[in-house]
Amino acid sequence: MDTSSTPATEPTAATAGQEEKVWRAGKLEPMPIRTLPDAPPSVHILGPTVFLVALGVGMGESYMWPRLVLLFGPEIRWLFLVGVTLQAVVMLEMARYAMATGESIFFGAARVFKPLMWFFFVVAIAVYIWPGHLSAGAAAFEEITGIPWTVTAVCGLLLVGVVFSLAKVIYSLLESLLSILIGALVIGTAIVAAMVGTWGDVVSTVTGMFAIGYIPEQALSAAWFPVIVGSIAFAGPSGMQQMWYTLHLRDSGAGMGAHIPQIRGLRHAGEEEQMPSRGFMFDTDNPEEMKKWRGWRRWVTFDALLLFWGVTMLVTISFTVIAQAATRQTPGIKEIIANGEREAALSAMADSFASAGSSVLGVIFLGFISLIGLNATLGLFDSFSRGQADMTYHFVKGAKKMRMSHLYAAFLWGVIAFGILILLFGPADGPSGILDTLAFLSTFAMGAYCVTLLLVNNRMLPKPIRPKWWSNLIIGFGAVFYLGMLLYSLFAYGVVVG
Amino acid sequence: MAPDRPSIRQAAELALPGLAIGAVGGAMAGGLTLIAGQPVGWAAVSALTLALPLGLLGGLFSTLCGLGGPFRPGVFAPAGLFWLLAFPLSRLTQEVSTGLILDGQVVLAGGVAGFLAYQALVSLGFAIGFVWLHERLMPHWLIRLAGRNPVARTLLQRYIEHAEALDHQRRNRKARGKGQTKGVR
Numbered sequence: 114m115d116t117s118s119t120p121a122t123e124p125t126a127a128t129a130g131q132e133e134k135v136w137r138a139g140k141l142e143p144m145p146i147r148t149l150p151d152a153p154p155s156v157h158i159l160g161p162t163v164f165l166v167a168l169g170v171g172m173g174e175s176y177m178w179p180r181l182v183l184l185f186g187p188e189i190r191w192l193f194l195v196g197v198t199l200q201a202v203v204m205l206e207m208a209r210y211a212m213a214t215g216e217s218i219f220f221g222a223a224r225v226f227k228p229l230m231w232f233f234f235v236v237a238i239a240v241y242i243w244p245g246h247l248s249a250g251a252a253a254f255e256e257i258t259g260i261p262w263t264v265t266a267v268c269g270l271l272l273v274g275v276v277f278s279l280a281k282v283i284y285s286l287l288e289s290l291l292s293i294l295i296g297a298l299v300i301g302t303a304i305v306a307a308m309v310g311t312w313g314d315v316v317s318t319v320t321g322m323f324a325i326g327y328i329p330e331q332a333l334s335a336a337w338f339p340v341i342v343g344s345i346a347f348a349g350p351s352g353m354q355q356m357w358y359t360l361h362l363r364d365s366g367a368g369m370g371a372h373i374p375q376i377r378g379l380r381h382a383g384e385e386e387q388m389p390s391r392g393f394m395f396d397t398d399n400p401e402e403m404k405k406w407r408g409w410r411r412w413v414t415f416d417a418l419l420l421f422w423g424v425t426m427l428v429t430i431s432f433t434v435i436a437q438a439a440t441r442q443t444p445g446i447k448e449i450i451a452n453g454e455r456e457a458a459l460s461a462m463a464d465s466f467a468s469a470g471s472s473v474l475g476v477i478f479l480g481f482i483s484l485i486g487l488n489a490t491l492g493l494f495d496s497f498s499r500g501q502a503d504m505t506y507h508f509v510k511g512a513k514k515m516r517m518s519h520l521y522a523a524f525l526w527g528v529i530a531f532g533i534l535i536l537l538f539g540p541a542d543g544p545s546g547i548l549d550t551l552a553f554l555s556t557f558a559m560g561a562y563c564v565t566l567l568l569v570n571n572r573m574l575p576k577p578i579r580p581k582w583w584s585n586l587i588i589g590f591g592a593v594f595y596l597g598m599l600l601y602s603l604f605a606y607g608v609v610v611g
Numbered sequence: 612m613a614p615d616r617p618s619i620r621q622a623a624e625l626a627l628p629g630l631a632i633g634a635v636g637g638a639m640a641g642g643l644t645l646i647a648g649q650p651v652g653w654a655a656v657s658a659l660t661l662a663l664p665l666g667l668l669g670g671l672f673s674t675l676c677g678l679g680g681p682f683r684p685g686v687f688a689p690a691g692l693f694w695l696l697a698f699p700l701s702r703l704t705q706e707v708s709t710g711l712i713l714d715g716q717v718v719l720a721g722g723v724a725g726f727l728a729y730q731a732l733v734s735l736g737f738a739i740g741f742v743w744l745h746e747r748l749m750p751h752w753l754i755r756l757a758g759r760n761p762v763a764r765t766l767l768q769r770y771i772e773h774a775e776a777l778d779h780q781r782r783n784r785k786a787r788g789k790g791q792t793k794g795v796r
Contacts, residue, residue: 292747299740300636303733304661307702311720312729419687427736 136394138573139224144214149395150371152408177344178429179436184337185329187321190433192341194322196348197425199594201417202587203355206566206580208413211359212368213406213578216392218359218562219504221569227508229565233558234504237353240554241497244270244532250486253479266536269487273494274529278522288365294488299424301481302431310434318433335606342556342598349425352555356562357496360503368409369393374517388506388517397575406578498524560596563588621762625677626670628748632741633669637662637701653713660708664701669741672697673749677762684746684770691738698734699727 135143181189210221223230247269251262280286306315332341350358363370372393395402502520505512512520566588570580580588638658672693676682681689703719703726710717719726750770756763 289747292743296740296744296747299743300632300737301639301740303736303740304636304639306736307698307730307733310729310733312725312732313721315729315732424739427739431733431736 134396136575138214138394141220141224142391144216144392144394146396147369147372147393149369149402149405149409150366152405152412177340177347179433181341181344182318182321182433183436183440185332187317187433188324188327189329189332189341190318190321191323191325191327192345193348193429195594196345197422199587199591200349200355201422202584203563203566203591204350204358204417204421205413206570206584206588207355207359208362208367208417209410209578209580210566210569210574211362211370212409212413213574214392214394215363215369215371215373216359217363217500217503218356218565218569219500220392220507221573222565223504223508224573225565225568230504230508232561233353233356233565234501236554236558236561237497237500240352240558241493242528242531244536247486247490247532247536250483250489253482253486256479257476257483263536267533269490270494270529270532270536273490274526277495277498277525291488291491294484294491295424298481298484298488299428301484302428302435305481306431306434309438311438314434314437315430318430318437338606339602342602345598346556346559346595349421352558353500353562354492354496355559357500360496360499362413364499367413368406369395388513390507390513394575397577403577494525494528497528498522556595556599560592560594560599563592563595567592621760622674622677623670624756624760625749625752625763625766626673628745628752629668629673629741630666630670632744632748633664634662634666636737636741637665637705656709656712657705660705660712661701664704665698668693668697668701672741673745676749677766679765684749684766687739687742690742690745691735694734694738694741695731698737699730702730703727 134146136146137143178190178193207218210216210218214221219230219233222233244266247266248262251265251269254260254265255262276286331337346352362368363373364375366375369392372389374388395406397403397406498521501524502517505520505524506515506517567585571585638661672682672690675693676684682693683689703723706719706726707717721729750767753763753767753770757767
C-alpha cells in the first residue's frame with residue numbers, strides 16, 4: 114500500500130526536556146511510546162470475550178437460525194458458519210488496534226477521518242436507544258410467570274442503571290455477572306439438547322454447516338431473502354457490538370489498554386484516575402516488545418477461536434437441535450414458525466415441548482430466552498454508554514471537564530429514561546418493528562466498520578504490526594458481503610432486511 | 612507449601628463448587644417442572660436422577676483438581692475428557708431411573724450405543740459451561756478453605772501462579788495510572 118502519508122515514529126520534546134518518542138497517527142495528537150505489558154498465558158477461560166459472547170448469543174442463535182433450519186433444512190447453516198467465522202476475524206482485527214494503542218476503534222476512525230467517527234456516534238443513537246432487545250426476553254418471562262412484559266422490562270432497565278451506578282469498577286462487575294449467566298446458559302442448553310435431541314439432529318445440524326453454496330430456490334424470494342440477510346447479520350455479534358468490544362478490551366487491561374484507567378460506577382467516580390487524551394504505542398522496533406506483542410496476539414486468538422467462535426457455535430447447535438426436536442414432537446409447528454411473528458413462534462416452540470408431555474422443557478426454553486434478553490440488556494446498555502462516553506469525552510469540546518464515569522452515567526441513565534418512556538407510551542407494535550429497523554442498520558454498520566477497520570489498521574498502525582494480506586482480504590470480503598447483500602436485497606426485492 | 616500428607620477428607624472438602632454446579636444444572640429441570648404445573652413427584656424424580664449423578668461427578672472433578680495431575684486451572688482438555696465419560700453416564704442414570712420409577716420400562720432413543728454416543732457429543736457443551744463456572748467459583752471456595760486445608764492452599768497457589776501475569780499487568784496499570792497519566796492532557 115502507499116505509505117507516503119502513513120504516520121511515523123519520531124522523537125519529540127517531552128515536558129522534562131528529554132527526548133520522548135511518539136507515534137504519529139493521522140492529524141490527531143501523537144501517541145507517546147510506552148512499554149507493552151507482558152501477555153498472560155494464551156490458554157485462558159475468562160476475559161473480555163465474555164461481553165462479545167453475551168451480546169452475540171442472542172435472537173440470531175436462539176430463534177432466527179433454528180427457524181431457517183426448520184424452513185430450509187440444516188444445509189442453510191453454511192451461511193451461519195460464514196457469518197460467525199467472519200466475525201471471529203473481525204474480532205481479531207478490532208483487537209489489533211485496541212491492544213496496540215489502548216484506544217477504541219472509534220478513536221481510530223477519528224484519526225482517519227473524523228466524520229467517520231461521528232457517523233458511528235449517530236448510528237449508535239439511532240439504533241440502540243430503542244428498548245426492542247428487551248421485548249423478547251421480557252415476553253418470554255411473561256409466558257412463564259404471568260407478569261406483564263412491560264413491568265419486567267421497566268424493572269430490568271432500572272435495575273441495570275442502579276447496579277452500574279453503584280459498582281466500583283463496572284468492567285469487573287459485569288464480567289463476573291455475564292460469566293455466570295453465560296455459564297448457566299451453556300450448561301442449561303446442553304442439558305435440554307441432551308434430553309430432547311437425537312444423534313441424527315446434531316449430525317444433520319453440524320454437517321449442514323459444510324454444505325457450502327446451498328441456496329434453496331424458495332430462499333431467493335422477496336419474502337425470505339431479506340430474512341436470510343438479517344440472520345447472517347445476527348450471526349454472532351451484530352451491529353456495533355464488535356466496535357464496543359475494543360472498549361471492553363481496553364478496560365480489561367489488554368495490551369496497551371493497561372495504560373488507560375478503568376471506568377468506575379457513578380458512586381465511585383471520584384476515585385477515577387485522570388483519563389489520558391489519547392492512547393499509547395509501544396516500540397515496534399524493539400524485538401522484546403514484538404515478542405510480547407505476539408504473546409498478546411496468541412491470547413486474543415485463543416479468545417476469538419475457542420471462546421467466541423466455539424461458544425457461539427455450541428449454543429446455536431443446541432438451539433437448532435431443540436428446534437428440530439420441537440418439529441418432530443409437534444409437526445404443525447413448522448407452519449407456525451414460517452408464518453408467525455417472533456413471539457408467536459417462540460411460544461409455539463415452547464408449547465411443542467409441553468404437548469409432548471415435557472412442559473418443563475417449554476418453560477426451560479422460555480427461561481433461556483429470558484436469560485438471553487437479560488444478557489443482551491446488561492451488555493448493550495453498558496456498551497452503548499461506554500462508546501458514546503468515549504467519543505464525547507475525546508471529541509466534544511469542553512467534555513473533558515467531566516470525568517469519563519460521569520459521561521458514562523449520563524448516557525446510561527439517558528438511554529434508560531428514554532427506554533422507559535418508549536415502553537410505557539410507545540406504539541403497541543413497537544418491539545417487532547424496532548427489531549426489523551435495527552437489523553437493517555446493523556447490517557449497514559457492519560459493512561461500514563469493515564471498511565473502517567481496513568483504513569485504521571493499515572494506515573494508523575506501525576508497519577510491523579499491521580494485518581497480513583489474507584486478513585485484509587477477509588475483512589474486505591466482509592465489507593462486500595454485508596453491504597452487497599443489503600443492497601441486493603434492497604434493489605432486487607425492494608425490501609431491506611428482516 | 613505442599614501438603615505433607617493430603618487426606619481424603621481434605622481433598623473432598625474441595626468438592627463443593629463442582630458439586631453445586633452439577634447439582635444445580637441437573638436440578639434446573641425439576642425446579643422448572645413445578646413452575647410448569649407438573650406433579651411434584653414427577654418433578655422430583657426428574658431433578659433428583661440427574662442432579663445426583665451430575666453433582667457427585669462434579670464434586671469428584673473438583674476433588675481431582677486438588678490432587679494435582681492433569682486437572683489444572685485454566686486447562687480445558689482434561690475437563691472435556693472427564694465429562695465425555697461422566698455426562699453420558701449421568702444421563703443414562705437419569706433415563707434408566709426415571710423410566711423404571713415412572714413407567715416401569717426403559718426406552719433409550721437410538722438404542723444404548725446411539726444414546727451414549729449422542730450424549731457424549733453434547734457433553735462438550737456441558738463441559739465448556741461447567742469449566743467456565745468452575746473457574747469462576749473455585750478460587751473463592753479455596754480462599755475460604757486455605758487457612759485450615761493444605762490441599763486447598765496448594766491448589767490456590769496454582770491458581771495464583773496461573774493468574775500471575777494478569778496480576779502483574781494490573782499492578783503495572785495502577786502504577787502508571789498514578790504516575791504517567793497525570794498531566795498528560
